[in-house]
Amino acid sequence: MRHRLELSTPDAALVQRIRADGSEAAFEVLYDRHTPRLLQTAWRIVGGAQHDAEDAVQDAWVRAIGALDGWSGQAPFGAWMRGIVVHLALDTLRRQRRFAEDTDVGVVDDAPDDRLDLESAIAALPAGYRAVLVLHDIEGFTHDEIGAQLGITAGTSKGQLFKARRAVRARLAPEPRATSTGSGGKA
Amino acid sequence: MRYDDREDIEWTDAERGALEALPRERVPIVGARERTIAGLRTRGLLGPSERRRPSAVWLAVAASVVFSAGGVAGYRLALSRVRHDADVARMRIASQEPAPAVAPSSDAHVVWF
Numbered sequence: 001m002r003h004r005l006e007l008s009t010p011d012a013a014l015v016q017r018i019r020a021d022g023s024e025a026a027f028e029v030l031y032d033r034h035t036p037r038l039l040q041t042a043w044r045i046v047g048g049a050q051h052d053a054e055d056a057v058q059d060a061w062v063r064a065i066g067a068l069d070g071w072s073g074q075a076p077f078g079a080w081m082r083g084i085v086v087h088l089a090l091d092t093l094r095r096q097r098r099f100a101e102d103t104d105v106g107v108v109d110d111a112p113d114d115r116l117d118l119e120s121a122i123a124a125l126p127a128g129y130r131a132v133l134v135l136h137d138i139e140g141f142t143h144d145e146i147g148a149q150l151g152i153t154a155g156t157s158k159g160q161l162f163k164a165r166r167a168v169r170a171r172l173a174p175e176p177r178a179t180s181t182g183s184g185g186k187a
Numbered sequence: 188m189r190y191d192d193r194e195d196i197e198w199t200d201a202e203r204g205a206l207e208a209l210p211r212e213r214v215p216i217v218g219a220r221e222r223t224i225a226g227l228r229t230r231g232l233l234g235p236s237e238r239r240r241p242s243a244v245w246l247a248v249a250a251s252v253v254f255s256a257g258g259v260a261g262y263r264l265a266l267s268r269v270r271h272d273a274d275v276a277r278m279r280i281a282s283q284e285p286a287p288a289v290a291p292s293s294d295a296h297v298v299w300f
Contacts, residue, residue, distance in 0.1 A: 024236055039213040054216060118205050
């Protein structure tokens with residue numbers, strides 16, 4: 001009965017119980033409520049690597065429960081957790097040296113005829129651009145917040161978002177090659 | 188090319204709709220929660236398990252069921268032994284009774300010379 005009641009308990013009350021006596025039941029409710037969203041965010045940032053995403057989420061929970069005093073309660077708990085997950089997912093990319101923010105993503109000649117779905121097009125982006133696009137266009141982070149997470153300026157974040165969007169659009173609907181039209185190309 | 192030198196790219200309504208339609212949640216693998224809880228407990232961040240600890244009431248109920256079942260089984264065993272002993276005694280008594288006397292036949296004589 002107590003467990004059922006906790007399903008509707010606000011995050012703040014659950015956090016309070018975990019702080020007070022390390023309640024496993026309270027943690028389970030909190031975990032079940034937020035993990036699916038956190039996992040999807042991590043999964044997109046690491047480019048669809050399920051194992052890396054699971055590890056990032058587990059590490060995020062350990063870090064968060066160990067530093068619950070860092071949550072002020074003013075921002076939603078889920079948003080606070082998402083910040084931690086994003087940080088750890090980006091760390092995973094850095095450790096794997098997949099985080100190359102200067103990689104040019106405007107080129108689609110490597111797969112000119114492929115028509116990918118949106119999820120695949122995002123996953124195919126270089127890690128740095130993918131992170132900016134996921135954080136801004138899907139997770140709703142501002143450029144300032146992204147800059148703080150990635151250690152770049154807001155202007156750089158905007159530039160990367162521009163390139164990422166251009167690459168995704170090109171991958172989703174590659175323009176026909178000028179040579180195939182036989183018209184001699186555009187003026 | 189610097190960012191300031193070019194126009195921004197905005198999504199079309201269709202592209203924005205496709206982005207918004209992307210799944211926002213993903214089901215974790217089986218056992219992920221238990222693994223996380225174990226990691227937290229190892230670091231002393233969670234208390235002892237609450238759900239898997241049986242309450243005193245349930246322990247008492249389980250003990251009474253076991254005790255009752257033991258009592259019934261013992262009673263049946265004892266009853267079967269009593270019946271068995273009674274049967275054995277009855278057989279012994281029956282075996283100790285004298286055999287019925289056989290009447291000598293008068294017309295079956297063998298005469299040896």
